[in-house]
Amino acid sequence: MISVTCIAPVNIAVIKYWGKRDEDLILPLNDSVSATLSTDHLRTKTTISACENYEANKILLNGIEESFENPRLVRCLNEMKKLAGRSSKCNPRILGWKVHVETENNFPTAAGLASSASGYACLVYALACLYGIENEEISSIARQGSGSACRSLYSGFVKWCKGQLPDGSDSIAVQLTSHEYWPEMRILILVVNDSRKKTSSTGGMSTSVKTSKLLKHRTEQCVPQHTKGLEEALRNKDFETFGKITMQDSNQFHAICLDTYPPCVYMNDVSHAIVNMIHRFNDLKDSIRVAYTFDAGPNACLYLLQKDVEEVIAVINKVFPNDSIGSSEYIKGIPTNLPEVTDLTNKFTPVGRNMLKYIIHTKVGEGPKRIANDSLI
Numbered sequence: 049m050i051s052v053t054c055i056a057p058v059n060i061a062v063i064k065y066w067g068k069r070d071e072d073l074i075l076p077l078n079d080s081v082s083a084t085l086s087t088d089h090l091r092t093k094t095t096i097s098a099c100e101n102y103e104a105n106k107i108l109l110n111g112i113e114e115s116f117e118n119p120r121l122v123r124c125l126n127e128m129k130k131l132a133g134r135s136s137k138c139n140p141r142i143l144g145w146k147v148h149v150e151t152e153n154n155f156p157t158a159a160g161l162a163s164s165a166s167g168y169a170c171l172v173y174a175l176a177c178l179y180g181i182e183n184e185e186i187s188s189i190a191r192q193g194s195g196s197a198c199r200s201l202y203s204g205f206v207k208w209c210k211g212q213l214p215d216g217s218d219s220i221a222v223q224l225t226s227h228e229y230w231p232e233m234r235i236l237i238l239v240v241n242d243s244r245k246k247t248s249s250t251g252g253m254s255t256s257v258k259t260s261k262l263l264k265h266r267t268e269q270c271v272p273q274h275t276k277g278l279e280e281a282l283r284n285k286d287f288e289t290f291g292k293i294t295m296q297d298s299n300q301f302h303a304i305c306l307d308t309y310p311p312c313v314y315m316n317d318v319s320h321a322i323v324n325m326i327h328r329f330n331d332l333k334d335s336i337r338v339a340y341t342f343d344a345g346p347n348a349c350l351y352l353l354q355k356d357v358e359e360v361i362a363v364i365n366k367v368f369p370n371d372s373i374g375s376s377e378y379i380k381g382i383p384t385n386l387p388e389v390t391d392l393t394n395k396f397t398p399v400g401r402n403m404l405k406y407i408i409h410t411k412v413g414e415g416p417k418r419i420a421n422d423s424l425i
């Protein structure tokens with residue numbers, strides 16, 4: 049029997065992927081850009097073993113057995129075996145063995161916190177380690193598990209290039225910056241609701257492609273401009289431009305969701321109250337200090353610089369008072385001092401109590417890693 053255990057990060061897009069040109073191969077209509085988040089706070093951990101005595105492939109997700117019949121899962125396994133076969137780095141006998149996969153997330157699954165991204169990135173990376181091909185280009189295989197998963201294979205800021213070839217071989221992720229490139233960058237995830245979401249990203253974007261008349265304009269005109277501007281902002285470490293494009297791209301993505309018929313409504317009243325709070329904060333500072341972005345769920349992901357974290361948390365605590373403020377279970381991740389009430393916080397009024405479940409304070413991080421002696425099986 050052979051076995052490996054790996055961890056893989058979550059990524060949060062600042063230029064959103066929304067819409068496929070090929071649903072089977074998971075080929076996107078537009079490029080997208082994301083930041084990989086630190087595995088210290090959010091990660092998937094997967095152990096894969098292969099054994100000649102295993103009778104069937106098996107997968108356990110957070111301790112519960114799931115069906116291996118899932119076509120995306122089967123395709124990732126088969127494509128990895130093909131790649132390993134071609135590379136001749138793996139004993140062909142091993143490629144004939146069945147696998148047992150055990151995977152767990154240390155954050156709520158399918159709550160709009162990109163669990164499919166870290167999940168498929170971890171699966172594909174662990175298979176690569178199992179078969180000795182971790183240095184091959186595997187992002188085009190992770191993409192076939194879940195589109196956004198291809199971006200979780202790299203550290204730092206990452207671009208998924210949509211590609212042009214019909215077989216999808218050029219639809220791959222590339223690293224734009226290392227995770228150490230902009231060390232002051234911080235991320236605050238405001239968890240509004242961590243129950244399972246109602247419309248999956250897969251279902252939502254498929255309906256958008258069929259029904260939204262605005263989507264074509266977004267993918268052809270707006271995303272290329274946003275991507276160019278964002279890459280330039282990263283090169284110049286220009287937070288003002290980075291933040292503005294991030295917010296505009298998120299707002300446009302949710303506008304597409306509303307233009308979808310029937311509409312996909314992912315943001316809720318608390319999400320919109322967060323948007324208002326951030327714009328008010330930036331207005332009072334006379335510059336963009338914090339940017340929000342929302343995926344296919346109500347949780348906010350805020351990008352900001354380390355110097356502003358305490359003041360932003362003070363404002364969040366004022367606008368969203370919570371009975372758990374002060375507990376380490378409320379603000380998880382990078383430790384923060386409980387901030388003082390300031391002249392600035394006095395300019396905000398509370399929206400309502402206990403509207404946020406918890407906050408995760410994290411930063412840009414590294415890609416997947418093999419870890420020793422920590423098997424889940």
Ligand code: DP6
Binds near residue numbers: 064165196249250344
């Ligand atoms: C809103 O990658 O989950 O998070 O490819 O169908 O598995 P599938 O979709 P998925 O979609 C993610 C959409 C998004 C934006 C993004 O991450 O770019």
